[in-house]
Amino acid sequence: MSILELSKTLNKNPETSQTEEANRERTVRPRLTPAADIYSDEEKYVLLLDLPGVKETDLEISLEKDELRIEAKTTQPTVRGELRYSEYGTGDFRRSFAVSEQLEEEKISATFKNGILKVTLPRRKPASKKIEVQVD
Known part of the structure; x- marks a missing residue:
């Protein structure tokens, strides 16, 4: 149960x-927690989320401070007759991820295909600063 x-x-x-x-x-x-995979390399993080039954228009992604939040809504398909058994999860999806390093926020992208959301989060390269040595 x-x-x-x-x-x-x-x-x-x-x-x-x-x-x-x-x-x-x-x-x-009900609030549903979608399954997620996270990949990373030196340049970026890639987040994959399973969002079955979600329409692109019902999907919201936001990055606020140190939190990436993904929210989506689904609806039960309309079928005539009495529901006898159900495993099909419908409701609101919500998932949050803590972001612990600087990202290239303006280059974050997302694609949605066949119920899979792919969010690419480019890492911000540390700024290198050349320090000039002064002679006394």
């Missing part, structure tokens, strides 16, 4: 009608 199923079980009130219970369940949107 998942945590979501457990919370639904614990929150059921025997005096609540099935219609009220169904309406409440439709308004609760």
Whole structure:
């Protein structure tokens, strides 16, 4: 039993009608944590996230201070008939990553294809400064 199923079980009130219970369940949107892989080399980090059922228009990526945040929404496909069994996860995806080094923020890019989000985070090269030696 998942945590979501457990919370639904614990929150059921025997005096609540099935219609009220169904309406409440439709308004609760679970938070899903997408699977992620992170690769790196000397020049960049590459982040891959699995976001099945997400449309590009429902995807938001932001970098604030030291946190990369990715949020997305999905909706349950409309199918006629009574749902008998479900493993298809729908809800809001959210994932945050701590960023511990300087990035070339203006060169960060993202592509989305077949439900896979690829975010490329170029590393900022340390600025080298030539120090002039003065003679006394």
